[in-house]
Amino acid sequence: MSEKNFCPFCDGDDERIVKNDLAFAIYDTHPASSGHALIMTNRHIAEYFDASREEKIAILELIDEMKHVIDQQHKPDAYNIGVNIGKIAGQSVPHLHLHIIPRYKGDVDDPRGGVRGVIPKKQKYDR
Numbered sequence: 001m002s003e004k005n006f007c008p009f010c011d012g013d014d015e016r017i018v019k020n021d022l023a024f025a026i027y028d029t030h031p032a033s034s035g036h037a038l039i040m041t042n043r044h045i046a047e048y049f050d051a052s053r054e055e056k057i058a059i060l061e062l063i064d065e066m067k068h069v070i071d072q073q074h075k076p077d078a079y080n081i082g083v084n085i086g087k088i089a090g091q092s093v094p095h096l097h098l099h100i101i102p103r104y105k106g107d108v109d110d111p112r113g114g115v116r117g118v119i120p121k122k123q124k125y126d127r
Contacts, residue, residue, distance in 0.1 A: 009095045010044050018065040022058035025066045025100075032101050035074035037066050040097040047085045047096055059098055066100055076102030082115055090118065 014026040017037065028036040039062045041055050051059070063081060070076060080101040084091035103111070113123035 007044055007095050008093060009038075009040050009097065017069055018062055020058050020061060022055045023062050025062050028099070032099075033076075033104065033107060035070040035076060035102040037070065037100045038097045039063060039066060039100060040095060045096050046094045047091070048083050048098075049085065051096055055096075063098070063100060070100070070102050074102055077105045078103040078111075080115055082118075 009026075012026075014029070016024045016026060018025045022043070023039060023041050025037050025039045028038050039059050041051060041059065043055065045051060045055075048056075067079065080103060081098065082101070083096075083098045110124075113125065116125075117123040
């Protein structure tokens with residue numbers, strides 16, 4: 001890849017923690033919490049909707065494997081799992097990657113609303 005097309009996931013030298021034939025996981029270099037990991041396809045594709053059925057299954061399998069690793073190493077209390085698809089959604093690297101973010105009791109004052117927090121005004125709602 002040329003400098004213009006550099007991909008930190010394809011060209012990076014991060015240690016792969018778990019992997020299978022179609023995907024792999026690394027720790028995030030800018031973690032939101034201790035143990036924050038990324039799961040991505042081996043094939044350089046921009047987003048989740050570009051992935052084959054087999055690649056999506058491979059990613060899902062690694063979520064479970066990575067959870068086990070994070071549980072043992074970091075002992076979180078909960079998790080958020082998410083994927084940003086497109087610049088408007090916050091995707092900063094155009095290579096499909098899913099975030100598995102360990103959560104810890106007290107890491108935020110009020111965790112209600114979870115992933116809805118990507119749009120702060122929509123995070124809190126009454127039922």
